Amino acid sequence: MLASAARNVLVVRRSRKLFQARGSLSVQRSAFRYRSTFSPTPTIPASADDKALITLFDEPSNKPSSFSWSHTGLFGHPSLTHPRALISLTNATLIRAQKLTDRILHARESRDELLKVVKNLDRLSDLLCGVIDLSELVRNAHPDRVWVDAANHAYEALCEFMNVLNTHVGLYEVLKAVFTDKSIFDSLSPEARQTALIFWRDFEKSAINLPPKQREKFVSLSSEILVLGREFQRGAIAPRPPVSIKPEELSGLKDQGMGVRLQLQARFTKRDLLIYPGSLQAQMIMRAAPDEEPRRRVYAATHSSTSEQIQVLETMLQKRAELSQLVGSKSFAHLTLDDKMAKSPGKLQNVNHFLDALMNHTAPAVKDALRALSLKKQEHLRTTNVPIIQAWDRDFYCPPEPPTPPISLPPLTLGTVFMALSRLFRHLYGVNLRPAHASPGEVWHTDIQKLEVVDEKQGVIGWIYADLFARRGKPGGAAHYTVRCSRRTDDDYESGDRLEDLPDLNNNIKDSIEFEAVKRHQLPGQDGVYQLPLVVLLCEFARPSISRGATVLQWHEVNTLFHEMGHAMHSMIGRTEYQNVAGTRCATDFVEFPSILMEHFLNSPMVLSLFDPDSTFSTPQSPNHHIDPCHAIDTYQQILLAALDQMYHSPAVLHNDFDSTTEYAKLQNTRGMIPYVNGTSFQTQFGHLFGYGATYYSYLLDRAIASRVWGNVFSEDPLSRTLGERYKDQVLRFGGGRDPWKMVSAILSSPELESGDAEAMRVVGRWRIEDELGLPGRH
Template sequence: MLASVARNAVPKCRKVFRFRGCLIEKYAFRSSGSRRTAATQTTPTIPASVDDRALVALFDEPTTGYSSSHWSHTGLFGHPSLTHPRALVSLTNATLFRAQQLTARILRARESRDELVKVVKNLDRLSDMLCGVIDLSELVRNAHPDRLWVEAANHSYEALCEFMNILNTHVGLYEVLKAVLSDKTIMDSIGPEARQTALIFWKDFEKSAINLAPEHRNKFVALSSEILVLGREFQRGVGTPRPPVSIKPEELSGLKDQGMGVRLQLQARFTKRNLLVYPSSLQAQMIMRAAPDEEPRRRVYVASHSSTSEQIEILETMLRKRAELSRLVGSESFAHLTLDDKMAKSPENVNHFLNALMDHTAPAVKNALRSLSLRKQEHLKTRTSPVIQAWDRDFYCPPEPPAPPVSLPPLTLGTVFMALSRLFRHLYGISLRPIHASPGEVWHTDVQKLEVVDENRGIIGWIYADLFARRGKQGGAAHYTVRCSRRTDDDDEAADGLEEIPGHDTSARESIEFEAIKRHRLPGEEGVYQLPLVVLLCEFARPSASSGATVLQWHEVNTLFHEMGHAMHSMIGRTEYQNVAGTRCATDFVELPSILMEHFLNSPTVLSLFNPDSTSSLAQSPNHHIDPCHAIDTYQQILLSALDQIYHSSTVLDSKFDSTAEFAKLQNTRGMIPYVAGTSYQTQFGHLFGYGATYYSYLLDRAIASRVWGNVFSKDPLSRRLGERYKDEVLRFGGGRDPWKMVSAILSSPELESGDAEAMRIVGHWRIEDEVGLPGRH
């Protein structure tokens, strides 16, 4: 009910760890290829404000850092008590004490009708109480440079998650919630958002074998533990270097990359033996892209996609255990169990979407392969068109770095933040404002604090930006939801019974103070709310006095826009219940706002915002390129999504199930490039653990985001009217409304509202990029 794990797996995309209310989001972002679209500017461009220009100085001039301040010392994120690691342990103990008392109150709820009415609210409070510390601890575990803080965060994380696991299978809590859901009068009185929150709790209980006999619940717990251990072993194997392949020096003659090619041949000549090339090395990449001889490319490809029998056994055991767990709780398969509360609803609907998407994408793939075959024919001087093999893709169509669709000056980090702030002000009346962080408020001097300011309501949340690479810090790009929105003025904490317990002042003090600092009353808004707080982690190069400001590559600009799409969802998704706030929504819906943000980078009008003095859109860049092979990569992602569904179907319970054979069968029957004998890529498909049965999600959200961009924003991308409409019909609901209703409303497409098989087919026939868009490599 309060502690589940649901992770989404899209190529280098979002990973979500959801603890039935806690949502700790990590995004290892996949860069998008360059795209363009014909946008017609009808909204005048608002000049950059003083705050917008201050963002440039904040991020581009190292001596201007707002992190250094003479203000009074505080603790992490402004919590006065969190000034040292021991305080986090004390906070954890106080939180556990208060959570136990609140749990006891919920269990007594059937003694009073008034208490039954408050059950959903109190369950959400309980979830938020625990998640507030768990989410903060998860951030500290991944970002704090101090070992003692990390150790304290690990302790807090594990202790609170252990308690959540107890609540997760608590029969008494389940029975109380069942009484609420069975009372029509109560359900009619609590409102749609509360009902949605109640159903989320209910479904999570049901998925945890709560209504089974004790021996079956024990088996469920045992299977869950086994799956977790197997999943971790599988993930470790994903990153394990594959053995090297032996390449003869003469096989590298004629390399297109003469620099590295010459060095490799000299190395071989000097050592007087064949070269040992590791699949993940720069040498391997160079061979795949530049070796005219097909044989070394084939051997490097096979080595790169190989597996040991132990790695395959770990994966197949994990898949079987998932299937057994699903059968235990009455589901046909793990896919059926997982998709029940997603947009897709069922694996059958996912397959409707994927089949439609395959059919829609296939003609473009055939055209691309035809072009590559002609290139291969010319290269090999053959009389007939040869078949394109998997090891040919990068040689005949080498990937190029993405580039902007218009000519732009160097895109410094500060310039990009300025453009983001200007864009949000045009669309939503919201801007970003630098603010000094007090000593102790942040975990490193790199971290900069931004206020998110609404032109009518004032500060609506905060973003802490930790953007520069450093030793020991988590790699990649990530968006952490450290605090979600939640209404607090109707918490009725006095009825929790703390005052009746001797010594409660000492036992609960840290937790009460921790909660109190979150609460704010905004102008023109009824009630008191927790204001959202998010952290962005990136690993950009650090600016310096000698090298100047950090200049981002185009894919890094895409990354920042993507992550800020999640951040604004967290800020605008203002709900009364934290379980449905902002990005706490269906796994196959959560990427929509972030992918849509990438589409804004297609528009010359939007790109003019990178220049603080510009008031007009920019000219098309003569260097803009289109990857002719993007359809091949997209189609392969669709195939992997289909493979994910096969692996999480009841097929895995067949004693003859062979994951490699299933992969080969799919590639040879639905794929456009033949399966390569001797390969078993599935053990490197790491998303099978984190996003089991939901790998299709990124494709679904790409299709919807492309449609929203094309039908709503493309002609007037700075329109406040359109931005407010999108905010009111999508962003503000978080996970508190059926995603299909939101998509139907923003697209004015009533045929989508039911979210049935036909709706999935319809989306499958949409483009998953804009007019001539390019998905990124993965």
């Protein structure tokens, strides 16, 4: 999480190593604003399945809270009934993966095998990811320590094997043979070519063309960066030292309750107050202390760093730059952006074109907001001159407010929100959510609810396991875990793996064979057999109880759920033949677009009418046009951080005089709207510099695209099946198997965007500001 001064949105980063496991998608959100009114439009009545969701999530469970092992395995896998089975599955998977690797290495002996190389590389990746992704979920969510230890072992063992594959020269040479044989490459489908290109880029990013000593250097640098990154992230969330505040400095505090308590505490102890950054007391002072000095000191303490923390960050940045130049890239940003929407030619320049346009179009609104705050400060201080707004003034003159719905709504229970989501998906895609029975042992806690995703023509197309309630030991925040991706399986030609050559075949790999068999299904009306997607949603909502009743969500939690379900539906509908491009396995700077677009649907009273199970017509209401006057300030600050991320990952970090604090201050003072505060070094708390290095702009880009698609496609008719099918067919179903710019161009009917060049990035940078400020009209 970022400090309150930035109020940024946590962006998802999707690592694209060749055989990297799929991680979780985690986000934090703020509400968007509704701008238009709609005429009444008939809606499809809530079905029995829709209404059953209310009962499922809102009625307190009578099941015991304790967890016990059973004879039914996790996610329906018969063998996974106890932790030892996960170890056995890992060993069996490694044996099968080695056999498949050997098959690929001998592919040049046969043209028929060369034709299968891309498919077999994807199979190999899926074979490993299938267990790693499950283990990743278990080690983060399972309450039983024995299961967590087994999952950690599985994760580490399989990732170690992946690391070997990522730098395997033999595999690279085989793939090169596919690329250089024109007749073979031309025979591949567009999706297969995209998958092959992903493998190719991943190999080249892993120093595959370098001599052995330089490859060893690459591995060494990669390990150093990982260690430094973990140390940096620990420092980013480490407590900062307290600041001393005199009791008299809190006189006139707006929050009389806490202010009086603090003053009484000071008198009783007969000493100054020690205020810890991030505490409730610190937040209260920033929002309510009339005296500017305690706010300044609390701000400075909150944004402080030790010299060791700064050194860790700068060393990490320099090691990244060294690694990038080792493999022939100008900088880490150039290396990272190669397969993103900000693609070559241009790369780093394209991102800067986007950010520059976004800054220029946001700046007027920021100036207006700051002018209004300056007038408030002038009135408060009773000065003749209009004072400058400093960083510690923001929360005092414009206290943050929780997001609210665009129209008046009754309290929304968790079950009601799921019902509305199901109804929305039925309108848009002909898909709904249906409660499903989870057998004993299938889930890791009694809180988890299993949902089937049901297509009106094909039946069940995937599953969502909802782990939504807070409990001790469970990670905080909201996350979407892709435990299983879509993949076509009937053309695997497994006979070529020569598993029959293994001694004691049944005992060695039977766990893996059974594990894979559970994942395969043939849908009505669809050619082939597919691996159906399975995702897990993790949230930390309050649990319903008999005394308190159903869980009632705050508006930001409703936004969270809509956002996460946007990821889930991307996984469900992104039906591809290759798992490396399935659903959310797409470019980092495109992956958030479907989930952010889902939040926009909450702007519409027509959609909000779906929260009423008895409603069959939307009821137009006057929207709430309240706009946070400081929203533009926070957005601009996020743009600055994206620019800082690009600068920190440019060649400049290798200069002898590089100083991360100086560069941050220079950016804030030259392009920022609020002056830099001397002595502060916020960059050590910008934790996303590790996980999202050179891609922090992604969420801004996806916000811009989602805004445009909402305004130009869905805003006037958000329940249109025609529009939903168009979006499904032109965007969701491709996953990462198509160039994102082609998808954006198609859904917006804007062929000029298809190339994704520098001008396209500038154009997108000019989109966001109009919608962000709630200006009327479609664009």
